[in-house]
Amino acid sequence: MTSDIDYAALFAATATPYLVLDPDLIIVGVNQAYLALTGRTRQDLVGRHIFEAFPDNPGDPNADGVRRLTASLRWVLDTRRRDTMALLKYDIPVLGHPGMFEERWWSPVNTPVLAPDGSVRWILHRSEDVTAFVEAHRAQRLTTDQDERDQMRALQAELYARAVESQQRNEELREAHARAHEVALTLQEVMLRTPDLPAHRDVAVRYLPASTSLNVCGDWYEIVDLPHDNTAVAVGDVVGHGLGAAAVMGMLRSALSTAIRAIPSPAPALEILGLYARSIEGALGTTVVSVLIDRRSHLIIYSNAGHPPPVLAHTGRGSYELLDQATDPPLCVRPLPVPRPQASGTYAPGDVLVLYTDGLIERRGEDIDSGLGRLTDAVTECRELDVEVLADTLLTRLDVSNGGPDDIALVVVRL
Structure with a gap:
């Protein structure tokens, strides 16, 4: 059975050389094949x-193994x-001989473990040593006749050109990804800017994108100060x-913010948002x-379009309640718009409201009730x-x- 497999023993015994790196690129695991290959x-x-253990060769002005x-x-x-990297020349230090490096050629593959x-x-860093292959081609080139040497040079030139092209393409993709990442973060920061938030020491917000995304997402939060406290x-x-x-989020968030300022009552504001969303x-x-938090009357008024219910924790009583009495389908689901429900309840100063x-x-x-239970407990x-x-x-x-x-978007309010 699968559960009987000893994966640690399997990793240690595999003939392919592996390092295991943590996200800070610290070596946390190594198998016997890698130790035998490097003499470590x-x-x-x-x-x-990893780059403390295997630095670049200072004697090679063209050394770029660390960079690549x-x-x-x-x-x-x-x-x-x-x-999957292209052919990589990455010399390694000779043990017991400070400053000496041994020429090595590698075929590395880096695989994330989530x-x-x-x-x-x-990160599983698999690195096949192809030094013997490169040296064999060098030796063959020296012993063949002129025609064979010419053919070998042509073949090596083609292989090298393809390796360089592949490496350049990989680097261009990485640079493009980095640019897209920077643009995405800037866009998200602008769209989530909340002018009224800095005045609220009683409000904390958190935004976390999906771990598989470009660090942008479709979740949002909004805090709007209104008259009468x-x-x-x-x-x-x-x-x-x-x-x-994120683009859709930006438009809907702006529309809801405008609707709230014009009509603070939550249900009509969501009705306007629904019309715009269509x-x-x-x-x-x-x-x-x-x-809507009415601080003068200690009243909470809310309306919900298909969203998980906010949690209201009562500090003095040590209890909580879910704001789930005014829940309706998500935006644009009904063929025709209809009035949204609205509910209200009271709170005591010091209570905590959590939206997410x-x-x-x-x-x-x-x-989902299991996750909701963990949240309410916390x-x-x-x-x-x-x-x-x-x-x-x-x-x-x-x-x-x-x-x-x-x-994930999270808003915590001390009432």
């Missing part, structure tokens, strides 16, 4: 940074995809990930919850914490502090 011991390697391998490893960390939350937990808080979730979902491709199925998107509580193969137990600390604690308790398989 486990103590020589484990716990050291760094680019590949960083690309794997960013994209969570395997990278954690349950989708982040890169380890009222505050509107909203959280929404557009279907999908990446730049397309004109936007990609808005179908968007979920959103809007909450489903990425915080949903897990593959698990009932909010109730940690309700006395400062809102910033509480926000980070909730992410940690639900095991998504480094992101998860879905986008």
Whole structure:
């Protein structure tokens, strides 16, 4: 049976040389084949940074092994995809002879191993030594007649040209990914800018993209200050990930912010948003919850379009309630728009209100009520914490502090 397989023993015994690196590129594992290939011991390697153990050859002005391998490893960390490198010349230090390096040629493959939350937990660095192959071609070139030497030079030139072309293409892809990543982060930062948020020390927000995305997502939050000491808080979730979902998110978020300022009541504001969403491709199925906090009367008024219910934790009583009495289908689902439901309830000063998107509580193969139970337990137990600390604690308790398989937006309000 699969459960009987000893994967540690399998890794140690495989004839292919492997290193295991953590996200900081520290060597955390090595198999016997790699030790035999490099002449190292486990103590020589484990716990050291890969480029501390294997620096570039200072005597070779053309040495670029560190640069090329760094680019590949960083690309794997960013994209969570395997990278097969072109032929790599990477000399290694000769043990016992400081400053001496031995010429080596490698065929490396770097493969991410993902954690349950989708982040890169380890990188498997497989590096086949092809030095003997290169040296054999050199020897053959010296012993063949002129015609054969010419053919060998032509073949080697073609192989080298293809390797260089492949390497250049890989580097261009990495550079393009880095540019797209930078643009995406800037776009997300602009679209999530909330002018009224800095004035609220009683509000903490968190945004985490899906671990498989470009660090942009379709989740959003909004905080709007209103007359008479009222505050509107909203959280929404557009279907999908990446730049397309982020673009739809930006339009819907702006529309809801405008609607809230014109009509603070949550249900009519969501009705206006729903009408606008019908004109936007990609808005179908968007979920959103809007909450109005009336601080003078200690009243919470809310309306929900298919979104997970906010949690209201009562600090004095040590209990909680779900704001689930005004839940309606997501935007654009009904063929014709209809009035949205609205509900209200009271709170006591010091209570905690938590709004979030489903990425915080949903897990593959698990009932959503289990995740919701973990959230309510964490909010109730940690309700006395400062809102910033509480926000980070909730992410940690639900095991998504480094992101998860879905986008996450979180708003914590001390009432």
